[in-house]
Amino acid sequence: MKEKPVWPISLSIVLVTSALATYYILLSYPDTGNSSQNNYTTFLINKIFAFEGLLLLSFSYITVRFPKISSGSRPDYLLPKFLGLAGALFTFVHVVLSLEILNPFFFPKLFTHGVLNPRGIGSLVSGMTAFVFILLPAYGSFHTIRSGLTHRQWKKMQRTGYLGLLTFLIHAAVLDGNTGFIQAAIPAGCLRRRRQPSSWH
Numbered sequence: 001m002k003e004k005p006v007w008p009i010s011l012s013i014v015l016v017t018s019a020l021a022t023y024y025i026l027l028s029y030p031d032t033g034n035s036s037q038n039n040y041t042t043f044l045i046n047k048i049f050a051f052e053g054l055l056l057l058s059f060s061y062i063t064v065r066f067p068k069i070s071s072g073s074r075p076d077y078l079l080p081k082f083l084g085l086a087g088a089l090f091t092f093v094h095v096v097l098s099l100e101i102l103n104p105f106f107f108p109k110l111f112t113h114g115v116l117n118p119r120g121i122g123s124l125v126s127g128m129t130a131f132v133f134i135l136l137p138a139y140g141s142f143h144t145i146r147s148g149l150t151h152r153q154w155k156k157m158q159r160t161g162y163l164g165l166l167t168f169l170i171h172a173a174v175l176d177g178n179t180g181f182i183q184a185a186i187p188a189g190c191l192r193r194r195r196q197p198s199s200w201h
Contacts, residue, residue, distance in 0.1 A: 017055040021051040022048050046094055050091070050098075052087075054087075056090060057161065060161070092131075127175075130168040133167060
């Protein structure tokens with residue numbers, strides 16, 4: 001029996017989660033006119049890519065638990081693989097954009113007198129650690145790499161993604177002391193709790 005292609009559902013998940021991430025971030029961080037349009041746009045895109053990366057990586061490890069959804073009878077788990085690689089790509093862009101706009105205006109809680117404080121250092125360390133853990137399973141997803149590993153070695157490499165998700169959440173908690181980044185993302189909650197420029201982080 002011919003297997004159904006997984007790209008339609010992969011693309012649908014990416015588009016739907018992208019729309020949800022964009023909606024949530026736009027409601028949570030309204031433009032108040034206190035920053036340049038270019039920097040504000042970069043700030044928003046950075047937040048969207050971070051949230052989208054977290055969603056896709058989470059879906060990747062959720063769908064791998066449901067073989068009939070993720071890959072049918074195939075052992076290569078194509079849907080989790082595509083979602084994981086997409087999540088790693090979004091996370092990579094988030095890292096690049098974060099370094100570009102890392103300054104006291106956008107992240108005031110991470111700086112003291114213009115220098116990174118312990119919270120800022122903790123945020124950077126946890127974020128980069130999460131990124132490394134996320135890259136490992138993405139790296140092992142390529143056929144040329146996977147073919148050189150035993151199944152046991154490959155599974156161990158893929159499981160580092162769980163550590164990536166955990167440290168990703170630690171990074172978000174350190175960055176935002178009240179974990180607003182991952183709090184109630186329902187529209188009503190967003191409307192009740194719109195952020196002000198002084199609380200951007």
